[in-house]
Amino acid sequence: xxxxxxIGDVVTDVVALHDGPAATGTDTPADIALRPGGxxxxxxxxxxxLGADTRLLARAGYDTGEWHAAQLTKAGxxxxxxxxxxxxxxxxIAMVDSTGExxxxxxxxxxxxxxxxxxxxxxxxxxxxxxxxxxTMFAEPGLELARLAMREAGRRGIPVSVDPASxxxxxxxxxxxxxRESAPASxxxxxxxxxxxxxxxxxPEAAAGxxxxxxxTAVVKLGAGGALLARDGRIVARAAAPPAExxxxxxxGDAFAAGFLVASMAGSTPEEALRKGCEAGxxxxxxxxxxxxxxxxxxxxxxxxxxxxLHH
Numbered sequence: 216x217x218x219x220x221x222i223g224d225v226v227t228d229v230v231a232l233h234d235g236p237a238a239t240g241t242d243t244p245a246d247i248a249l250r251p252g253g254x255x256x257x258x259x260x261x262x263x264x265l266g267a268d269t270r271l272l273a274r275a276g277y278d279t280g281e282w283h284a285a286q287l288t289k290a291g292x293x294x295x296x297x298x299x300x301x302x303x304x305x306x307x308i309a310m311v312d313s314t315g316e317x318x319x320x321x322x323x324x325x326x327x328x329x330x331x332x333x334x335x336x337x338x339x340x341x342x343x344x345x346x347x348x349x350x351t352m353f354a355e356p357g358l359e360l361a362r363l364a365m366r367e368a369g370r371r372g373i374p375v376s377v378d379p380a381s382x383x384x385x386x387x388x389x390x391x392x393x394x395r396e397s398a399p400a401s402x403x404x405x406x407x408x409x410x411x412x413x414x415x416x417x418x419p420e421a422a423a424g425x426x427x428x429x430x431x432t433a434v435v436k437l438g439a440g441g442a443l444l445a446r447d448g449r450i451v452a453r454a455a456a457p458p459a460e461x462x463x464x465x466x467x468g469d470a471f472a473a474g475f476l477v478a479s480m481a482g483s484t485p486e487e488a489l490r491k492g493c494e495a496g497x498x499x500x501x502x503x504x505x506x507x508x509x510x511x512x513x514x515x516x517x518x519x520x521x522x523x524x525l526h527h
Contacts, residue, residue: 217343218268219476222364223255224326224350225273225283225296226305230463230503234313245310250504251286252307253326254380255348257466257505261473261495263291264507267480270295272338272364274329276304290506297333299325311463323354330356331363338364344480345373346472349380352396353388365399376402378472379409386412394429401431404472410435424448434489436471436496438464442489454489459497466505471496 233245259271270293275283280298287294305324311317329351339345345368351357368375377400379385385393390413397403403426407419410433416422419435420443426433427445434444437456444452474495478488499505 217480218270218341219259219262219344219346219480220270220272220338220342221255221259221262221346221348222272222351222360223258223346223348224253224305224323224329225251225256225271225275225287226253226307226326227279227283228252228465228505229306229308230311230317230465231308232311232463232503236312237310246503248503250506251283252466252505253305254350254378254466254469255346256283256287256292257469258346258348258378258473258476259292260287260290260506261470261499262477265473265477265491265495267473267477268341269293270338270342272329272333273297274299274325274333276302276325278303280304280325295335295338297329299328302328309463309465311465314461317463317465323350326350327354328356329360331359334360334363334367336367339367339371339373342368342373344476345375346476347375347377347397347400349377349385349393349397352393353380353384358396361396365397369399374402375400376404376472376476378468379403379405379413382408382412385409390415398429402434403430403432404434404436404468404475406436406468407438407440419443420445420450423450434475434492436468436492438467441493442471442475444485444489446485452485452489454486454493456493457497459501461500463503464500467496467499469505470499470507 228250231245263269302325305326308320410422414422414425423445428448441455471492475492478491
């Protein structure tokens with residue numbers, strides 16, 4: 216199987232698990248864990264865990280760049296990590312409630328400045344698929360990089376997939392503009408909210424049909440509802456999500472994308488690829504942090520009532 220190149224972000228995730236709502240003006244007890252993250256990096260790590268020859272193009276900061284490179288290498292990813300000498304790495308504070316749902320405070324840091332100057336043509340050598348995290352596209356330098364990478368992939372006949380990333384920045388960027396800029400991709404992998412926004416649709420089936428008519432293939436992630444796949448305007452496959460104890464939903468969509476893409480690159484049927492994506496997503500939500508086997512990452516200020524959730 217040829218390699219997978221992911222273009223995306225690396226982020227330092229500060230994950231705070233709390234039982235009730237955050238109290239304004241005072242303290243709220245929480246378990247706090249430090250994890251390496253970033254949508255693109257998460258997908259790359261899950262893909263490597265699933266056996267793909269995976270490389271990641273990303274930008275990290277002067278403060279934690281070496282740590283991020285080491286964690287990617289440890290996960291089996293070949294990092295092409297540009298260290299920004301002027302900016303710190305991106306940081307996300309993910310506040311995870313008792314249902315596993317999270318809210319995020321984000322500083323894009325160095326990741327927001329990746330650009331065409333970080334590209335090298337040999338990044339596509341030995342690559343059979345290019346995957347883009349749309350976080351890269353939401354700032355002008357990254358958009359130029361995405362255009363360049365998709366153009367080069369097209370010249371080599373390498374298929375491209377895109378994950379729309381997050382509904383907030385996607386809405387700010389503009390759904391129609393996103394559809395236009397990502398048109399060279401042949402696969403789009405949105406969650407339900409992103410799919411409904413991009414397709415201006417009222418239900419996932421209609422959204423998948425509309426998006427597949429635009430891209431060729433649309434894979435809509437439905438969380439606990441599984442996933443569905445449409446090609447050329449019609450639904451052709453569905454998969455149910457396996458049972459999972461939801462501890463932290465951070466990175467579940469990234470893991471799904473990895474499972475789906477690795478299976479597809481290996482020649483699996485659409486149904487099997489969806490199932491592999493759902494299995495990877497279920498594994499992700501059952502742990503704290505967005506990548507497989509976080510191992511000995513630092514756990515800060517453990518609270519007894521939540522500590523039982525931090526099992527790996």
